[in-house]
Amino acid sequence: MNKISIIVPCFNEEEVLHIFYDKITEVSRGIEADFEYIFVDDGSKDKTLEILKDYSKRDSRVRFISFSRNFGKESAMYAGLKAATGDYVAIMDADLQDPPDLLNEMYQTLLTKEYDCVATKRKTRKGEPALRSLFSVMFYKIINHMSKTEIVNGARDYRLMTKQMVDSILQVTEYNRFSKGIFSWVGFKTKWIAYDNIERAAGKTKWSFWKLLNYSLEGITAFSTAPLVFAAFIGIFFCMVSFLMILVIIAKTLIYGDPVSGWPSTICIILFVGGIQLFSLGIIGQYISKEYMEIKNRPIYIVKETEKDIRE
Ligand code: UDP
Ligand code: MG
Numbered sequence: 001m002n003k004i005s006i007i008v009p010c011f012n013e014e015e016v017l018h019i020f021y022d023k024i025t026e027v028s029r030g031i032e033a034d035f036e037y038i039f040v041d042d043g044s045k046d047k048t049l050e051i052l053k054d055y056s057k058r059d060s061r062v063r064f065i066s067f068s069r070n071f072g073k074e075s076a077m078y079a080g081l082k083a084a085t086g087d088y089v090a091i092m093d094a095d096l097q098d099p100p101d102l103l104n105e106m107y108q109t110l111l112t113k114e115y116d117c118v119a120t121k122r123k124t125r126k127g128e129p130a131l132r133s134l135f136s137v138m139f140y141k142i143i144n145h146m147s148k149t150e151i152v153n154g155a156r157d158y159r160l161m162t163k164q165m166v167d168s169i170l171q172v173t174e175y176n177r178f179s180k181g182i183f184s185w186v187g188f189k190t191k192w193i194a195y196d197n198i199e200r201a202a203g204k205t206k207w208s209f210w211k212l213l214n215y216s217l218e219g220i221t222a223f224s225t226a227p228l229v230f231a232a233f234i235g236i237f238f239c240m241v242s243f244l245m246i247l248v249i250i251a252k253t254l255i256y257g258d259p260v261s262g263w264p265s266t267i268c269i270i271l272f273v274g275g276i277q278l279f280s281l282g283i284i285g286q287y288i289s290k291e292y293m294e295i296k297n298r299p300i301y302i303v304k305e306t307e308k309d310i311r312e
Helices: 014-029 048-058 073-083 100-111 130-146 163-171 179-185 209-223 226-256 263-296 307-311
Strands: 003-010 034-041 062-067 088-091 117-122 155-162 190-195 303-306
Touching: 003 014, 003 073, 003 100, 014 034, 014 048, 014 100, 034 048, 034 073, 048 062, 048 307, 062 073, 062 307, 073 088, 073 163, 088 100, 088 163, 100 117, 100 155, 100 190, 130 209, 130 226, 155 163, 155 179, 179 209, 209 263, 226 263, 303 307
Parallel strands: 003 034, 003 088, 034 062, 117 190
Antiparallel strands: 062 303, 088 155, 117 155
């Protein structure tokens, strides 16, 4: 019989874990496969870990990985994928915004061998703050223009993959992880299922606007070097403009003599060019800082405890 691993990143999810566990075990009963649930406790400060320990004592399918601190959802997903032993591996949020009911349909699709992955995306952005929607839509427009890797608008992290695809994802060991891009970058055939946005079953979202904005910049630098090219192009453009200006000024001075006027325009030009230079430097700085983090080669996450520690 096939085994399905379900990876659930959890960060302060005490309010919703019970509901999730009940739901996922119910769904599992309807699917003809063995299951393993890998909960990744991403440095929660509430009772999440205690609840997980409790479950794993009672239910041998429940495994957990507890981080030494909060490393972020990306790290949690990576840890889960690494630990998974199933023939098929799913990633699912703990808050039931990724409907477990879809799992059977996803599994049946993969069983036909026609696809390597079934992924989900949201149909609309209903229920999301307007500003957040605006920025999200802009982000997907920009990144898909700049990057060869397609990043699907509204894609969620909820997906079921074959072991083969998971192994490929694990080969991508970069520190700055942008999974939506990595999933697409490794290739394989993906079927997309769209569903309406579902509200969180309980608890609060862990993503602030700034965290999301930062995450989107992460995505752009991780999957495109277009900003660097852009910086180079405006550099070339302004070089050409300044060259023309020099010719004009020389000609003007030869014809009309040398009045000491034009101070305001000089300052404007200096400020403008200075701004462009700093802007370009900033772009380069972004890439260098990412490179710096990669070169340090720090681990993506640090484990404090797993289910093995309490089962012995
Ligand atoms: N999460 C995590 N680490 C974090 C932030 C979030 O493991 O630093 C988990 C969280 O517990 C949840 C999933 O990632 O299972 C999605 O988070 P959330 O529901 O807060 O995000 P949203 O659905 O609002 O985008
Ligand atoms: Mg959520």
